[in-house]
Amino acid sequence: MLSLVDIDLGYKQQIVLPKINLSFNENEHVAILGPSGVGKTTLLHHLYQQLSEQTCLCSQAKGLVDNLSIYHNVFIGGLARYSRCYNMANLLWPFNKPQQHISAICQELELTAPLHQKVSELSGGQRQRVALARALFQQQPVFMGDEPFSALDPLMGLRLLNLVKQAHQSVICVLHDAELALAHFERIIVISDGKVVLDDKANRLTLAHLSQHYALADTVKNAVA
Amino acid sequence: MKRTHLLSAGLLSLFSTFALSATFTFTAIPDADESNLRTRFEKVADYLSEQLDVEVKYIPVKSYSAAITAFRNNQVQLAWFGGLSGVQARGLVPGSEAIAQGFEDQYFKSYLIANHSVDIKSFDDFPVLNNYTFTFGSKGSTSGRLMPQFFIEKNLGKPVEQIFKRIGFSGDHSRTISQVEAGVYQVGAVNYKVWDTAVEKGQVDTSKVKVIWESPTYPDYQWTVHSGVDNDFGAGFKEKLTQVLIGMTDKDLLASFPRSSFIPAKNSDYQPIERVAKTIGMID
Amino acid sequence: MPRTMTFAGFSFVGHWQKITLLLLLMVSVCWFFADTEVIALEPWIELGRMGQGFIHPNFFATEYLFEALWQTISFALLGITLGLLLGFPLALCYQHPLIAAICAFIRAIHEIFWALIFLQIFGLSAITGILAIALPYAATFARIFSDILQQAPRHTLFSLPKGTDKLSAFIYGRWMHMYPQIVDYIRYRFECALRSSAVLGFIGMPTLGFYLESAFRQGHYEQGGALLILFVLLIGSIRFWAKPIFLWLYLPLAIYFLPPIPAIDGQIIWRFLSVDILPPMLQGQPFLSWFDIDILSKVFDWAYKLITQQVFPGMIATLVLAFCALGLTYLLTLILLPFNTRLMMPKVIILIMRAVNLILRSLPEYLLAFVLMMLLGPSMLPAIIALALHNSGLMVFLMARQADSVTVPLTYQPRIDQYSYLVIPNLYPHFMGLLFYRFEVIIRETAILGMIGVMTLGFYVDSNFSEIRFSGALLLLVFTAGLNVIVDYLARRLLH
The missing domain is CATH 1.10.3720.10 (MetI-like)
Structure with missing residues (x-):
């Protein structure tokens, strides 16, 4: 699907990940792990830019527009499917058809707040589900997520991960939760100190393998909580 | 065919100065009281309308320069100008004419007034004003700016900037009086009628401010009419208008200007004003 | 140690x-x-005398008072509306240094002077007053909106579905982020526009300033005091009478009740551009002789x-x-x-x-x-x-x-x-x-x-x-x- 050969990644002059070599295949579920600040998001954004034609990007809740309703925030995922006139009119007077569609998605995600509620009034977990709903509404074959389940409780997180897996052929996620990654992804990539230190099938790895490369303390704590 | 005709006529009327404006419009700013301008001058408009048998409208303006612009653009066809603004307006609209002036305007004059705290000596019948602070009225006024500046410069032989320590423009005759009364400026130039009226009505404390010099007389306010009125409102309109203005006898109407009556005038009456304005460099 | x-x-x-x-x-x-x-x-x-005027304000000394109040609001409202219509598109291309420079230039000239210029072209007309507000306000809107939109988070735009058209991307991805700030700013500018509208009365527009300036200049302090009190009240009570819903009502009324506008005369505009603004020695000279x-x-x-x-x-x-x-x-x-x-x-x-x-x-x-x-x-x-x-x-x-x-x-x-x-x-x-x-x-x-x-x-x-x-x-x-x-x-x- 996509191969990176000797690519330097970073912002402006500052290269965070020099000479990266990675390739991604279709129908793969990949988790990217590593200590914070190491460049996982940089890598993910680069992947997204390469594959943006067929990908939806869902990152925590960063892309949400606080002043818009849940409905409109989810609708943003479908902007490319409609004409500009339709989009503008929908902003002033929401159409029925996308409303039904979006309402169904929200029910699946257990988002019970009314669709017209402003996103700024929601809790962290609710916001994250709005972001997920947007990704699902986008209907692309590839899903890329930047810690898309971090603000959800583990049970809910797992349920939504399965939903995401059902709806997309390929899933690439930056994750915090190593246990979730090991149990539910096929392939694990660990980045540390500016390079890829581990890239292997998940069923060949354990938490112990991962902890060789970075401190898992907070991950374990999260899992306990 | 007819429709295109109408359309082009409509377009033309949008873009042509000489579109037939059925309404005869005039403007006037009195030299003293500017309160209730519209109410007062709409009565004048009614009188003119009745006498001239055309619709007459009054437009209020704030300054002589605005009146000149309105006159130049033919937004008003008749204006009650000061001496200087009349000269400027007629210079901009060839063919326009001064047709009537106030009775008092044949021999108008200005006063120099001074605060009681200054003791001004006179030399050759003219006060020695060197190094005092001084205020004119408004920048475009004949009696509050043009003539006083001319007389001061002629008598003291220097431009005003070199005579006074500080020069201001109060913007209005009544404000000149109140500023000199309060000592904001030590000396000021004022329209004689405004001063006399204020003293008469007790609006000025004559122990604080007094007249120190009275100017020779000069022609001032006049009615100036646009060149095109005979075309627009029928032959002989200008003549008829002159007669109607001179025939205005209603005290109530005349009080708006305020003048006791109107008498005929002509452009050449204002040649002295034009010469003076050129001398002190207010017109080129 | x-x-x-x-x-x-x-x-x-x-x-x-x-x-x-x-x-x-x-x-x-x-x-x-x-x-x-x-x-x-x-x-x-x-x-x-001034103090007396404020203690005994005379609210009935001003002719056509209601009309003056209404025109003050109406000039402000129409000026702001036109300013917004011009300012929005300018804000979008404000990054261009030429646009920014032109806007800075337009902003730099006070409304009063714009009005004095337009007075030469349009005469004593509502167009003069409205344009004198609209033009500098449009230039200000362009700058401020562009500044505000700069602060919009980039992430929404980054993660928008590929193929989203530019307009939808802009509106959903940037505009809606900053919408409340923009509305806040417009509200604040409306207050400024009311002041500008009143001040334009000083040079002859039929707003409150017309009477206010005469009253103070000529020492009619009872009238001036009353007008000033009304003006402060008008500004102080904006949030009660200028609710967004009412504005849709005011706008058509403002247009309908404008003072009659004299016809725009192409010759006057041409004369202003080809004669009036030239130095006196060039006026009436053929172009070639200028050099x-x-x-x-x-x-x-x-x-x-x-x-x-x-x-x-x-x-x-x-x-x-x-x-x-x-x-x-x-x-x-x-x-x-x-x-x-x-x-x-x-x-x-x-x-x-x-x-x-x-x-x-x-x-x-x-x-x-x-x-x-x-x-x-x-x-x-x-x-x-x-x-x-x-x-x-x-x-x-x-x-x-x-x-x-x-x-x-x-x-x-x-x-x-x-x-x-x-x-x-x-x-x-x-x-x-x-x-x-x-x-x-x-x-x-x-x-x-x-x-x-x-x-x-x-x-x-x-x-x-x-x-x-x-x-x-x-x-x-x-x-x-x-x-x-x-x-x-x-x-x-x-x-x-």
């Missing part, structure tokens, strides 16, 4: 301290050169005389006046701010201060200067104080909102030391940003004080207009605008 880490005091002088010191230095230099003589006066008779040595040298003499006798003295006076006013605004705002924030004062005092602020920022500087002149004499001082009072009223109004939203620890006590440690540092960068923006505004406002006789650039512009010398007025306006563009540029450089 352990060495403790200490620094010489100088290393604590950070970015903002340096800017503040620079500002205060400039102000003291200008104050030294400013004409701040206080002249011993007997103002009490006249001030007594004769003889005529060129006359044009040069004309320009040289104007620049040495009016532009330079006017520019120096403008800058001196503006810097002094800026310094005083800075001090007054810092002093008044604690009295206006919930973090320092009980509710009662804040309510009283709100009223004081409202009056300070609603009063046109022109009238403040006029009253102060009676007290202090005709130097620059009344103008400095008037500008500082008006602008600090506005600054405090804007800063107090900001101060109230600062989050403080639970242990916070309303004391000056805690306020200085926990509140002021949070506000200071914004405060300085606002102050530098006000500097641009102050320079523009010195124009109107020129009309009462402080010899700023505005004084000379007004003189040229009243002597029917449009070419001179325009040359001066070009320099005025140039000065503002430079100040704007330097202020931005200093702040970023």
Whole structure:
């Protein structure tokens, strides 16, 4: 699907990940792990830019527009499917058809707040589900997520991960939760100190393998909580 | 065919100065009281309308320069100008004419007034004003700016900037009086009628401010009419208008200007004003 | 012995301290050169008359009062609407340096002078007043909206579905992020537009200012007092009568009830562009003869005389006046701010201060200067104080909102030391940003004080207009605008 050969990644002059070599295949579920600040998001954004034609990007809740309703925030995922006139009119007077569609998605995600509620009034977990709903509404074959389940409780997180897996052929996620990654992804990539230190099938790895490369303390704590 | 005709006529009327404006419009700013301008001058408009048998409208303006612009653009066809603004307006609209002036305007004059705290000596019948602070009225006024500046410069032989320590423009005759009364400026130039009226009505404390010099007389306010009125409102309109203005006898109407009556005038009456304005460099 | 880490005091002088010191230095230099003589006066008779006027305001002394009130609102509303229609598209291409420069130029010229220019073209017409508001406001909107939109988070745009059309991407991805700030700003500008609309009355538009200026100029203080009270009430009650829903009703009414508009005359516009704005020696000359040595040298003499006798003295006076006013605004705002924030004062005092602020920022500087002149004499001082009072009223109004939203620890006590440690540092960068923006505004406002006789650039512009010398007025306006563009540029450089 996509191969990176000797690519330097970073912002402006500052290269965070020099000479990266990675390739991604279709129908793969990949988790990217590593200590914070190491460049996982940089890598993910680069992947997204390469594959943006067929990908939806869902990152925590960063892309949400606080002043818009849940409905409109989810609708943003479908902007490319409609004409500009339709989009503008929908902003002033929401159409029925996308409303039904979006309402169904929200029910699946257990988002019970009314669709017209402003996103700024929601809790962290609710916001994250709005972001997920947007990704699902986008209907692309590839899903890329930047810690898309971090603000959800583990049970809910797992349920939504399965939903995401059902709806997309390929899933690439930056994750915090190593246990979730090991149990539910096929392939694990660990980045540390500016390079890829581990890239292997998940069923060949354990938490112990991962902890060789970075401190898992907070991950374990999260899992306990 | 007819429709295109109408359309082009409509377009033309949008873009042509000489579109037939059925309404005869005039403007006037009195030299003293500017309160209730519209109410007062709409009565004048009614009188003119009745006498001239055309619709007459009054437009209020704030300054002589605005009146000149309105006159130049033919937004008003008749204006009650000061001496200087009349000269400027007629210079901009060839063919326009001064047709009537106030009775008092044949021999108008200005006063120099001074605060009681200054003791001004006179030399050759003219006060020695060197190094005092001084205020004119408004920048475009004949009696509050043009003539006083001319007389001061002629008598003291220097431009005003070199005579006074500080020069201001109060913007209005009544404000000149109140500023000199309060000592904001030590000396000021004022329209004689405004001063006399204020003293008469007790609006000025004559122990604080007094007249120190009275100017020779000069022609001032006049009615100036646009060149095109005979075309627009029928032959002989200008003549008829002159007669109607001179025939205005209603005290109530005349009080708006305020003048006791109107008498005929002509452009050449204002040649002295034009010469003076050129001398002190207010017109080129 | 352990060495403790200490620094010489100088290393604590950070970015903002340096800017503040620079500002205060400039102000003291200008104050030294400013004409701040206080002249011993007997103002009490006249001030007594004014006081009487405010104690016994006469609300029935003004003819067509309701019409004047309505036209004040209607000019403001139409001016803002047109300004928005022009300003939005300009904001989108504001990144282009040419657009930014043109906008800075347009902004730099005071509404009054725009009106005086349009007066030559459209005559005494509603178009003159509305355009005089719309044009500079559009240029301001362009800049502010562009600044606001810059702050929109980028992430939404980044993660939008590929293939989203540009308009939808802009509206959903950027515009909606900043929508509340934009609406807030428009609301604030509406208040400004009401003031501008009233001030345009000074030169003949049929708004409140028309009667207000005459009343004060001619000493009809009962009438003036009543009009001023009405004006302050009108501005103070905006949020009750200017609800967005009503505006849709006002707008068609405003258009319907405009004073009759005289036909636009193409010849007059052409005459203005081809004759009036040319130097006198070029008027009526064929184009080719303009470049004769003889005529060129006359044009040069004309320009040289104007620049040495009016532009330079006017520019120096403008800058001196503006810097002094800026310094005083800075001090007054810092002093008044604690009295206006919930973090320092009980509710009662804040309510009283709100009223004081409202009056300070609603009063046109022109009238403040006029009253102060009676007290202090005709130097620059009344103008400095008037500008500082008006602008600090506005600054405090804007800063107090900001101060109230600062989050403080639970242990916070309303004391000056805690306020200085926990509140002021949070506000200071914004405060300085606002102050530098006000500097641009102050320079523009010195124009109107020129009309009462402080010899700023505005004084000379007004003189040229009243002597029917449009070419001179325009040359001066070009320099005025140039000065503002430079100040704007330097202020931005200093702040970023």
